[in-house]
Amino acid sequence: MNPASATDRQGVSALGRLAPLGRLAPLGRLAGAVRGAVNFAIDLALPPLCPACREPVIGQALCAVCWAKLHFIAPPYCERLGIPFAYEAGEGLLSMQAITSPPAYARARAAVRYDDVARALVQAFKYGDRFDLAPTLGRWMAAAGRELLAEADGIVPVPLHWRRLWARRFNQSATLASVIAKESGVPVVHDALRRVRATVQQVGLSRTERAANIQGAFRVAAGGKAAISGRRLVLVDDVLTTGATVEGCTRALLRAGAAQVDILIFARVVDTVRSPI
Numbered sequence: 215m216n217p218a219s220a221t222d223r224q225g226v227s228a229l230g231r232l233a234p235l236g237r238l239a240p241l242g243r244l245a246g247a248v249r250g251a252v253n254f255a256i257d258l259a260l261p262p263l264c265p266a267c268r269e270p271v272i273g274q275a276l277c278a279v280c281w282a283k284l285h286f287i288a289p290p291y292c293e294r295l296g297i298p299f300a301y302e303a304g305e306g307l308l309s310m311q312a313i314t315s316p317p318a319y320a321r322a323r324a325a326v327r328y329d330d331v332a333r334a335l336v337q338a339f340k341y342g343d344r345f346d347l348a349p350t351l352g353r354w355m356a357a358a359g360r361e362l363l364a365e366a367d368g369i370v371p372v373p374l375h376w377r378r379l380w381a382r383r384f385n386q387s388a389t390l391a392s393v394i395a396k397e398s399g400v401p402v403v404h405d406a407l408r409r410v411r412a413t414v415q416q417v418g419l420s421r422t423e424r425a426a427n428i429q430g431a432f433r434v435a436a437g438g439k440a441a442i443s444g445r446r447l448v449l450v451d452d453v454l455t456t457g458a459t460v461e462g463c464t465r466a467l468l469r470a471g472a473a474q475v476d477i478l479i480f481a482r483v484v485d486t487v488r489s490p491i
């Protein structure tokens with residue numbers, strides 16, 4: 215239990231309730247302080263809420279109902295893109311998409327499909343101060359990417375531009391990468407890959423616009439080349455929609471001499487269930 219979950223429950227932080235004390239009369243100020251302290255203590259004593267339906271949960275990221283709605287991605291899937299197939303198709307099969315428009319990265323894996331519950335989890339973690347969700351999300355990712363991590367030399371988080379990092383205060387991909395590193399024993403390669411150009415938010419852009427938006431946005435810093443060159447890397451991000459961001463990062467890593475780049479995502483959009491060719 216932590217103050218962050220209390221913040222999420224009430225929509226205002228306990229500190230936020232204490233903040234307007236200066237506007238109260240002295241006696242009222244004392245009463246207000248006591249009331250604030252009591253509320254703060256109550257908040258700490260209550261369990262966190264399920265990010266998707268806001269029911270209290272104890273010791274779990276999600277309540278049982280929302281957990282059942284989450285779609286974990288498991289084989290059978292396209293060996294290359296990790297997109298699930300509708301039926302058992304044998305090992306090593308590729309989807310039509312992997313053959314007709316192969317990505318720069320070697321393989322992609324994701325823990326869950328990006329649906330309503332997954333979106334709620336990501337938004338609570340990213341924008342709702344629910345840092346307590348990171349170990350759970352990271353563990354699910356480490357399990358989904360086990361075969362990639364077994365062959366990897368390093369984990370690279372998708373970087374934020376410094377201005378967005380300053381505004382958000384943390385890089386969600388770097389936080390997930392740290393958990394995955396702990397789970398797998400594969401080290402995180404910090405600060406080698408940089409976002410050198412601020413990009414506009416991808417939400418609402420078409421596939422072509424996203425690709426143009428990302429063009430030239432990522433670069434491996436001169437001082438980071440040694441950590442990238444000749445290495446097999448797993449690139450980590452929270453959500454995959456069109457794949458423009460991870461494609462841009464992969465190209466930058468390969469230009470800097472990476473031997474191979476695989477992708478590990480928490481939640482990916484799966485348009486339709488594709489059959490192997």
Ligand SMILES: [Zn+2]
Binds near residue numbers: 264268
């Ligand atoms: Zn729930």
